[in-house]
Amino acid sequence: MVTVRGVVFSALFAALLAVFSNVRIDLWFTPVPITLQTLAVMMAGAFLGPGYGFLSILLVVVLTALGLPLMGGHGGLQVILGATGGYIVSWPFSALLIGWFLPRIRAQGFPRYVWTFIVVEVFGSLFVYLIGVPWLAVAAHMSLGKALVGGCYPFLLGDAIKALVTTLVAVPLAKLYPPARLTGRGGTPVIPLEDA
DSSP: OOBBBHHHHHHHHHHHHHHHHSSEETTTSSSOOOESSSHHHHHHHHHHHHHHHHHHHHHHHHHEEEEEEEBBBBOOOHHHSTTTTTHHHHHHHHHHHHHHHGGOOOSOOOOOOHHHHHHIIIIIIHHHHHHHHHHHHHHHOOOOHHHHHHHTGGGGGHHHHHHHHHHHHHHHHHHHSOHHHTTTTSSSSBBBBBGG
């Protein structure tokens, strides 16, 4: 069941991704900029769960492909197919995987923070590199080694910090606002989208 609340929160996280794409630092040695975009992807998965997390990020990818300037003021199919396209294409799946794995963590207390960080780091960062780096190598006509230097190594620390921020925010808030409650799939009464 698709809910009004789920669609609204998906749109909010899509907007967050578009806003975070404007926080951008271009590096002289690579076409891959430093941005806050992956933080929005991580949080979408953590807060919305797999379905709506996927939907929220996919919305931005599709609208960007259609020409809306949602990626740091740029849009169009050339953004999706360009050197950084692999990262962008991986984001909806990253949010989906984060959203799927986090509710399955049964640990409590400090171990819950540790496992949450691991899930967010693996699927919000390393998974993205798994798709983004080879894509960068092909699109920018560089070796895989150079693509790792230009599209992975400089960003590892920053992405670990983003995963830590997501963890520190998501774990305590998940008790009050689990994805089912935010998206209207829990015990809170909501209006199904078809009845709105």
